[in-house]
Amino acid sequence: MCYGCMRTFPLVSAMNLNHLVTLLWISNSSLDHVSLDELMLALTSIRKVVAKFCAKYLHQQVLKHEAYLHGDIGTSVQKAFFRMDEMMCGQRGWRELAALGDKLNQFTGMIEGLIWSPKNGDGNNRVDDWAFEEGPHSDFSGPTSGCTACVAIIRENQLIVSNAGDSRCVISRKGQAYNLSRDHKPDLEVERERILKAGGFIHAGRVNGSLNLARAIGDMEFKLNKFLPAEKQIVTANPDINTVELCDDDDFIVLACDGIWDCMSSQQLVDFIHEQLKSESKLSAVCERVLDRCLAPSTAGGEGCDNMTMILVQFKKPFQSGASLAEELPATTEASTEGKPADCGSSS
Numbered sequence: 001m002c003y004g005c006m007r008t009f010p011l012v013s014a015m016n017l018n019h020l021v022t023l024l025w026i027s028n029s030s031l032d033h034v035s036l037d038e039l040m041l042a043l044t045s046i047r048k049v050v051a052k053f054c055a056k057y058l059h060q061q062v063l064k065h066e067a068y069l070h071g072d073i074g075t076s077v078q079k080a081f082f083r084m085d086e087m088m089c090g091q092r093g094w095r096e097l098a099a100l101g102d103k104l105n106q107f108t109g110m111i112e113g114l115i116w117s118p119k120n121g122d123g124n125n126r127v128d129d130w131a132f133e134e135g136p137h138s139d140f141s142g143p144t145s146g147c148t149a150c151v152a153i154i155r156e157n158q159l160i161v162s163n164a165g166d167s168r169c170v171i172s173r174k175g176q177a178y179n180l181s182r183d184h185k186p187d188l189e190v191e192r193e194r195i196l197k198a199g200g201f202i203h204a205g206r207v208n209g210s211l212n213l214a215r216a217i218g219d220m221e222f223k224l225n226k227f228l229p230a231e232k233q234i235v236t237a238n239p240d241i242n243t244v245e246l247c248d249d250d251d252f253i254v255l256a257c258d259g260i261w262d263c264m265s266s267q268q269l270v271d272f273i274h275e276q277l278k279s280e281s282k283l284s285a286v287c288e289r290v291l292d293r294c295l296a297p298s299t300a301g302g303e304g305c306d307n308m309t310m311i312l313v314q315f316k317k318p319f320q321s322g323a324s325l326a327e328e329l330p331a332t333t334e335a336s337t338e339g340k341p342a343d344c345g346s347s348s
């Protein structure tokens with residue numbers, strides 16, 4: 001598929017074991033000419049209802065924000081992450097989540113929608129009707145479950161990565177793995193500091209003894225401090241944003257959840273994919289081999305027993321711009337999972 005002026009043809013494949021993967025095309029061009037200049041890849045992991053909600057509404061909120069209209073994709077994505085939390089509260093939030101849940105909840109949500117949703121014309125003068133729906137769940141504070149989200153958007157020769165949680169985006173450049181996102185674990189200093197300041201604690205590597213990641217969409221029980229903004233709550237949906245210039249040396253990008261990264265380092269995965277591509281051109285088959293490699297033979301041990309999701313995007317060359325390998329991205333190591341792009345050739 002073509003990205004208009006990008007002059008590159010990416011191949012996309014996604015594999016999912018009990019996670020939700022969303023592949024979203026965002027077009028600024030005429031669909032009649034099949035000229036698409038943006039690709040949005042969103043990986044939302046575990047706790048299905050919230051992940052389904054994000055798959056349904058996240059990209060819509062990215063497009064709606066005025067920052068997007070001015071070309072500021074990073075800001076529009078960040079605001080969309082926060083907006084997910086806002087939208088899942090109140091009567092409308094409860095109804096939408098119910099509709100995405102099990103059959104009983106779906107039926108209940110449908111009935112409440114017929115009774116309580118705004119009638120035609122009731123909200124015609126409102127910019128956003130979402131918060132104005134009233135009903136028996138008007139005081140709903142949001143779901144106690146949540147999901148991580150790792151989003152990659154390609155516009156022309158730019159790759160914008162937005163991440164909240166412990167899913168990860170990795171790019172292979174000349175066979176070298178570079179992390180484009182950071183795993184938000186509670187033991188990171190910046191996460192620990194925010195958690196403690198917000199009144200939380202960390203026990204056995206888990207937020208308040210229960211959650212093993214420090215950022216997520218949903219998980220509203222960790223976001224109840226009315227005196228703090230959303231980005232300073234115990235758990236926050238605030239994503240890290242990285243922007244990288246793509247170049248001819250880029251091979252592919254991978255978005256995957258922690259079930260993959262618990263079993264393989266970024267470089268091990270990149271090496272494994274390169275090895276598989278020597279004999280297999282079908283990306284879905286490569287993804288299958290990765291998951292087979294990570295899956296535990298039994299449930300006796302912990303590693304390889306988690307849910308797993310992977311998106312693989314292979315680039316076809318050439319790109320026309322991009323900084324040199326050494327200038328733009330620091331190499332990935334076992335000790336460092338941040339891999340934030342350097343100033344030269346990228347921004348964050």
